[in-house]
Amino acid sequence: MLEDKFGRKFYYLRLSITDVCNFRCNYCLPNGYECDHDRDFLTVPEIKRIAKAFAEMGTEKIRITGGEPALRKDLPEIIRTCKQTPGIKTVALTSNGFKLREHLPQWLDAGLDALNISIDSLDPRQFNAITGKDKLDEILAGIDMAFARGFNNIKVNTVLMREYNLHEMQSFLDWVKVTPISLRFIELMQTGDNKEFYDKQHVSGQSIKDQLLKTGWLPIHRGKTAGPAQEFAHPDYKGTIGLIMPYSKDFCNTCNRLRVSSLGKLHLCLFSEQGLSLKDHLQTDDTEALKLHIKSLMFDKKATHFLQDGFTGGTKHLSMLGG
Ligand code: SAM
Ligand code: SF4
Numbered sequence: 108m109l110e111d112k113f114g115r116k117f118y119y120l121r122l123s124i125t126d127v128c129n130f131r132c133n134y135c136l137p138n139g140y141e142c143d144h145d146r147d148f149l150t151v152p153e154i155k156r157i158a159k160a161f162a163e164m165g166t167e168k169i170r171i172t173g174g175e176p177a178l179r180k181d182l183p184e185i186i187r188t189c190k191q192t193p194g195i196k197t198v199a200l201t202s203n204g205f206k207l208r209e210h211l212p213q214w215l216d217a218g219l220d221a222l223n224i225s226i227d228s229l230d231p232r233q234f235n236a237i238t239g240k241d242k243l244d245e246i247l248a249g250i251d252m253a254f255a256r257g258f259n260n261i262k263v264n265t266v267l268m269r270e271y272n273l274h275e276m277q278s279f280l281d282w283v284k285v286t287p288i289s290l291r292f293i294e295l296m297q298t299g300d301n302k303e304f305y306d307k308q309h310v311s312g313q314s315i316k317d318q319l320l321k322t323g324w325l326p327i328h329r330g331k332t333a334g335p336a337q338e339f340a341h342p343d344y345k346g347t348i349g350l351i352m353p354y355s356k357d358f359c360n361t362c363n364r365l366r367v368s369s370l371g372k373l374h375l376c377l378f379s380e381q382g383l384s385l386k387d388h389l390q391t392d393d394t395e396a397l398k399l400h401i402k403s404l405m406f407d408k409k410a411t412h413f414l415q416d417g418f419t420g421g422t423k424h425l426s427m428l429g430g
Contacts, residue, residue, distance in 0.1 A: 108164060108165040109161070109164040109165055109166070109365070109401070109402070109405060110405070111405050111406075111408040112405075112406060112408070113408075113410055115360075115361075115362055115363065115408075116165065116331075116363065117164075117165070117166065117363055117364060117365050118165060118166060118167045118168060118331055118332045118363050118364075119166065119167070119168045119169075119170070119332050119334075119363050119364040119365075120157075120158075120161045120166045120168070120169045120170070120364065120365055120366070120367065121169075121170045121172055121364055121365070121366045121367075121428075121429055121430075122149075122154065122157065122158075122169055122170065122171055122172065122189075122366075122367050122429075123172050123173055123174065123176075123366070123367065123368050123369045123427075123428055123429040124148060124149060124154070124171055124172075124173060124174075124176050124179055124182070124185055124369050125146075125148050125173045125174040125175070125176060125178055125179050125369050126140075126173060126174040126368075126369050126370075126426055126427050126428075127140050127142070127146070127173070127174045127175065127178050128140050128173065128174045128175040128178070128203070128426050129175055129178060129203075129205060129240075130175065130203050130205070130238045130239060130240055131238065131239035131240075132225075132227070132237060132238050132239075132266075133236075133237055133238075133268075133271070133304065134266055134268065134295055134301055134304055134305075134308070135298075135301075135424050135425055135426050136424060136426050137301075137304075139239070140174075140426070144370070147370060148179075148369045148370070149367075149369055149370075149371050149389075151181060151184055151185060151188055153371060153389040153390075154185055154188055154189070155188050155192070156388075156389050156392065156394065156397060157367055157371075157385070157389065157397075158188065158189050158192040158195060159192055159193075159394050160394050160397040160398045160401060161365075161401075162192050162193060162194030162195050163194065163394065163398060164398055164401070164402070165194075166194070166195070167194065167195065167196045167197065167331075167332050168195070168196065168197040168198075168199065168332040169189045169195055169197070169198055169199070170199040170200070170201060170223075170429075171185060171186065171189065171198070171199070171200045171201070172200070172201040172429030172430065173201075173202075173369070173426065173429055174369065174426050174429070175202065175203055175205070176200060176201070176202055177202050177203075177205065177206065177210055182200075182210075182213075182214070183213040183214060183216070183217040184217070186198055186200070186214055186217035186218055186219050187217040187218055190217065190218030190219075190220075191218075196220075196332075197220045197221060197332065198218060198219055198220050198221075199219075199220060199221035199222065199223065200214065200219055200221070200222055200223070201223040201224075201225070201264070201429065201430065202222070202223070202224060202225070203224070203225050203238070203246075204224040204225065204226070204242070204246035204249055204250075205240065205242055205245070205246070206245075206249075207224065207245070207246055207248075207249025207250070207252070207253075208245070208248060208249045208252050211249060211252060211253055211256070211258075212256075215256065215258060220260060221260040221261075221262070222253065222258075222260065222261050222262070223261075223262045223263070223264055223291075224246060224249075224250065224261065224262075224263055224264070225263070225264045225265075225266075226243070226246060226247075226263050226264070226265060227265050227266050227268070227271065227272055228243070228271065228272050228275060229243070229275060229278045229279065229282060230243075230275065230278070231243040231244060233271065233272065233275070236271070237268075237271055237272075250263075250288070254287075259287050259288075261288050261289070262288065262289040262290070262291055262349070263288050263289070263290045263291065264291050264293055264430075265279065265290060265291065265292050265293065266292075266293045266294075266295050267292050267293065267294055267295060267309075267310045267312065267315075268295060268308040268310070269307065269308045269309070269310050270307070270308060271308065273310055276315070279292075280344075280348075282346075283344050283345070283346035283347070283348060284343065284344045284345065284346070285345055286345055286346050287345045287346050288346045289338070289346060289347045289348075289349055290346060290347070290348055290349065291334075291336050291348075291349035291350070291351055292312055292315060292348070292349070292350050292351070293351040293430075294309065294310070294311060294312050294351060294352050294353060294354060295308055295309045295310070296353055296377075296414060296419075296425070297309070297414060297417060297419055298419050298422050298423060298424050298425060299419050299421070299422060299423040299424070300423045300424045301424065302417075311352070311354065312350040312351070312352040312355075313352065313355070315350060316337070316339075316350055316352075319339050319341075319348060320339075322341075323341055323342070323343075324339040324340065324341045324348065325339060325340055325341070326338070326339055327339065327340050327347065329361070331363065332363065333363075334349075334351075334364075335351050335353070335358070335361070335362075335364075336349030336350060336351045337349065337350050337351075337352070338350075353412070353414060354414060354415055358411075359410065359411035359412060362376075366428055366429065367385065368382050368427065368428055368429075370382070370384075370386075371384060371385050371386040371389055372384050372385065372386075373385055373401060373404055374428055375404070375405070375407060375408040375409070376408065376409060376412050376420070377412065377422060377425070377428060377430070378412040378413075378414060378418070378419055378420040378422050379409075379420050379421065379422075380420045380421050381420075381421045382421075383404045383407075385397065385400065385401070388400045
């Protein structure tokens with residue numbers, strides 16, 4: 108079992124397969140994607156070796172992320188590869204949802220178990236102002252199509268921003284009332300590139316949590332491969348609400364996840380100083396050597412990030428690693 112020196116166990120791998128993105132989210136890539144390295148992204152055989160090694164060390168869930176993972180034409184093959192790895196029970200995907208309707212059937216055929224779609228506003232014009240894309244209606248239609256096909260393991264990620272979507276809280280709640288999604292409000296995180304934006308837009312999730320608890324929402328128990336959200340349910344609502352509050356005290360105590368970047372580097376934390384390359388060990392099927400290498404790197408995992416002190420490590424924006 109993969110464990111760190113603080114006794115935390117790692118059941119959950121976030122695997123980035125590209126850092127390229129076609130959106131320009133104002134908190135992530137406001138100027139669009141700018142490439143500053145070779146596009147030497149993990150190949151399917153390399154992904155297969157990573158999945159096998161992690162699964163043999165106790166990983167049960169892989170979340171495929173990016174950049175925008177749907178930009179890779181071999182995404183269905185990647186999903187299938189992860190899903191066919193013995194020990195992996197859940198394959199999830201985080202996507203901005205562009206062309207969701209077109210892609211979803213192939214992803215489901217490949218064995219996708221869970222889908223996170225990022226929607227920061229339910230107002231098409233505001234959505235466009237945040238992402239640079241006039242795609243909200245298409246994305247919502249994709250979610251409807253998923254429900255129509257009987258797939259309803261869908262989470263929606265919404266990054267809280269003071270001036271862009273805080274005023275939409277009631278629209279989000281109205282949507283959750285009638286839609287069986289799990290909507291997660293994520294506190295905006297500071298990264299190397301967004302300090303000014305962060306200073307203006309960051310809002311704590313605590314006031315939302317207080318409001319939920321005051322209005323009949325009840326906390327839901329957290330499973331061992333659960334993500335970082337605190338989740339709440341309400342008897343009058345079809346969906347649930349999650350809050351991801353990385354600045355809250357004790358956020359890192361329940362860390363159960365590790366990350367591998369699209370360049371094949373292990374990141375012990377979203378905000379670590381640098382990635383630790385696995386590449387040399389991904390060129391052969393020597394799973395034992397890869398596992399030993401990963402275990403030797405675990406020693407450096409820190410107890411917590413230092414985000415509250417403005418320390419963002421080597422992470423310029425989350426498109427680099429997948430959030
Ligand atoms: N492109 C895909 C998407 O947007 O869903 C996957 C990658 S994206 C980096 C993963 C998640 O991180 C998205 O839900 C996005 O909104 C969130 N994210 C990106 N930058 C963030 C930041 N600075 N603070 C909080 N969440 C952020
Ligand atoms: Fe792209 Fe996702 Fe970053 Fe938006 S949050 S720019 S969709 S990687």
